[in-house]
Each structure stands twice: as structure tokens, then as C-alpha cells.
Amino acid sequence: MEPVDNRAVVDLLGALAYAELTAFDRLAEDARLAPTLAGRAALARMAAAEIAHHSRLTDRIADLGIDPATAMAPFVSALDAFHNSTRPSTWLEGLVKAYVGDGLAADFYREIAAFLPPADRALVEEVLDDTGHSDFAVREVRAAVSANRKLVGRLSLWARRLVGEAMSESQAVIAEHDRLAELIVAGTGDLGGVAQLIDRITSAHTDRMKTLGLNP
Amino acid sequence: MEPVDNRAVVDLLGALAYAELTAFDRLAEDARLAPTLAGRAALARMAAAEIAHHSRLTDRIADLGIDPATAMAPFVSALDAFHNSTRPSTWLEGLVKAYVGDGLAADFYREIAAFLPPADRALVEEVLDDTGHSDFAVREVRAAVSANRKLVGRLSLWARRLVGEAMSESQAVIAEHDRLAELIVAGTGDLGGVAQLIDRITSAHTDRMKTLGLNP
Numbered sequence: 001m002e003p004v005d006n007r008a009v010v011d012l013l014g015a016l017a018y019a020e021l022t023a024f025d026r027l028a029e030d031a032r033l034a035p036t037l038a039g040r041a042a043l044a045r046m047a048a049a050e051i052a053h054h055s056r057l058t059d060r061i062a063d064l065g066i067d068p069a070t071a072m073a074p075f076v077s078a079l080d081a082f083h084n085s086t087r088p089s090t091w092l093e094g095l096v097k098a099y100v101g102d103g104l105a106a107d108f109y110r111e112i113a114a115f116l117p118p119a120d121r122a123l124v125e126e127v128l129d130d131t132g133h134s135d136f137a138v139r140e141v142r143a144a145v146s147a148n149r150k151l152v153g154r155l156s157l158w159a160r161r162l163v164g165e166a167m168s169e170s171q172a173v174i175a176e177h178d179r180l181a182e183l184i185v186a187g188t189g190d191l192g193g194v195a196q197l198i199d200r201i202t203s204a205h206t207d208r209m210k211t212l213g214l215n216p
Numbered sequence: 217m218e219p220v221d222n223r224a225v226v227d228l229l230g231a232l233a234y235a236e237l238t239a240f241d242r243l244a245e246d247a248r249l250a251p252t253l254a255g256r257a258a259l260a261r262m263a264a265a266e267i268a269h270h271s272r273l274t275d276r277i278a279d280l281g282i283d284p285a286t287a288m289a290p291f292v293s294a295l296d297a298f299h300n301s302t303r304p305s306t307w308l309e310g311l312v313k314a315y316v317g318d319g320l321a322a323d324f325y326r327e328i329a330a331f332l333p334p335a336d337r338a339l340v341e342e343v344l345d346d347t348g349h350s351d352f353a354v355r356e357v358r359a360a361v362s363a364n365r366k367l368v369g370r371l372s373l374w375a376r377r378l379v380g381e382a383m384s385e386s387q388a389v390i391a392e393h394d395r396l397a398e399l400i401v402a403g404t405g406d407l408g409g410v411a412q413l414i415d416r417i418t419s420a421h422t423d424r425m426k427t428l429g430l431n432p
Contacts, residue, residue: 024244024247024264025248028240029245031240037234037288041237044241044263044267045271047244047260047264048263048264051260051263055257069253076253
């Protein structure tokens, strides 16, 4: 395997840093949909964890001699577009997005991070580590869908929309960033490797849907 | 000094816990007004610090055998009313609110905490400790007002409105909560002591306004 282009590392860290910043925003916004003060605080804590990760990533980008804002800039419009097109209208939609959407994104970043030099790989794995807050989302959604079976279809459809939007935005990002595309192809070996990567991500997504009591 | 009514402790911790939760919300919302990604992240980190404090307080309330949501409930409407009537319309108004408003509230809680048992007093002082993030607000506001002198009058007026709203809401809260009122009067000794308390808070507020380059 060839040595990784340092700019590809910055691209990945920049994308992830902006993803964490938008995740903060969105979780903070969705917290206001919470039916209880405890739920509101739980989502606020998830948001706080994201911004701590954001800071770790921007510190590393700065260490690599790049201005973090510059590294994040190329990913702002795609990530904003994703969040604008998938704004939850209910508390449960917000939780499904937090669990299913973030899970999918985390798997994707983790797969690419496997091709990075060890220190950066370790950093990405650390910031993607589940902070245990997702247990809260699972508990709330499971309880809601078992109390009201009508929600299963509605929330499953919502999750499929999230995945569709996420796929189309990430394809657009990769298409515009040759270094990221090269990193993925070089890392997986060939197109067969890319297909396996997609299979792994899809299968983990299916598991998450089942965990929530939804139809994959 | 008579031993403190445990319910007054819970009242104070409950008020402060809800204050921290709303502070999170408001800082997270104002972060979106930031002109730069770095500014947005700075405000998001301030928000994250508030929710960490919130969790410390709700843990303590639970230790005292009270449901945190029950302890916070009496203060929800006054604090929500304060924030709804003082929604910043610009990034700088948001920073002034974060620095002047939170500073004033922190002084007030700290004064009352002086009358609490040592462990609770220590907890309140810990969660009110400046996390260093306010340096950011000071830097940004000072730079803006020295670049544009017209902002001095406008932001000074805004700060006076914040103080007016904060005073009227806190008077309403104390008037409705006999135990808090008794705690303050018993703690300060007499009405002269209350006047001195108000003097100290006012004087610290004046210093903060000067620090920002605004007219007290």
C-alpha cells in the first residue's frame, strides 16, 4: 500500500470536524423537541460530546499546519444540505436521526480511517467511539414503537429517507474530492473492495434498524 | 445562623440546574449567528460546559432524594420568559448576553450559595467557575466596538435591557418562593445585608461592562 497523501488525511479530518460541528447544532436543536427535561438534557449531553470531538479534530488539523476552517470549508455545503433536507419534525424522528444517521456516518468515516496512518486512525476511532448516549435513543424509540405500532412504518420510512440523502450527499462529496476517492480505492484495493466496504456499512445499518424495532 | 432548610437548597440547585439547561440551549442557538466556524465552535464549547454543569447539579439533586425535573419545574417559566424576551438578533448581542447576563446570574447564585452547607456551596462555586471561554466573548466584543464606535451605545443599551429583564424575572421568582427569600434574608442578616449584596452584584456588573468597552 502506498503512503497516504497527507492532504487526504486533512480532507478526512476536515470533513469529520465539520460533521461533528453540525451534529452539535442539530442535536442541540432537536433537544428542544424533547417531551421531558431529562430527555432534553440527554440530547444536550450528546451534543456536548460532539463538540468535544470537534475540538480534538481541529487541534490535530492545526498540528498538521492547516487552518481548521480551511480544512472544513469544502464540506460545509454538502453537510448543511444533508441536515437541511432531513430536519426532524418530531422528537422520535430526531432520535432516529441521531442513532441511525450518526451510526451510518461513523461507520463510513471509520472505514476510510482504516487507510490512514496509525495516529490519525486512532484519533478518528476515538472521536467516533460511542459515548454510550445512543442507549438513550434506543430505549426511547423502542418504547415508543412498542406502544404505538403505527410508528414502525412511519419511522422506518424516515430512516430510509435519511440513508438516501446521506448516500447522495456523500457521493457528491467524494466525486468532487479526488484525493478522498483515491484514498478509498487505494485502501480497499479495487472495486471489489469498495463493494465489500459498502456491504459492511449496509449490514451494520440493518442491525441498527432492528435494534430500534424498525424495518430495515 | 440557623441551619438551612434542605428544601431551600433543592430550590437553589433546581433553579441553577434549569438555568444551565437553558444556557446550553441559548448558546447553541446563538452559535449559529457566528460569522466564522471558529466562533461557532467557541460558542458551542461554552454550551457544552453548561450542560456538564447541569449534569453535576441534577446528580446532586437526585442524591438529596428529589427528582431533578421536579426541582427544576418551578423555575421553568421565569427562565424561559427571560430568554424569550432577550433573544439576541446579532452575533455581538449574543456574546454580550453570554458574558454580561451569565456573569450577573453567576454572581447572584454565588451570593446565595454562600448561605448553603459547605458541600453544596462548593458544588455551586464549581459549576459557576468561569471555564475561560468568556475571554473569547471579551476579545470579540472589544475588537468590534473599537472598530465601530456606534456599537458602544447600541450594545450598552442591549446590556441594560438584559439587566432589567433579569431583575424583574428574579424578583418574580423570589417573590413566589418563600424559602429562597428566607434563605437570602437569613443569610444576609437583615435588609441592610440584602442592600450590600445588591451593591456587590451591581459593582461586578459595572466592571464587566467596562471590560467589554461598554457604558455601564
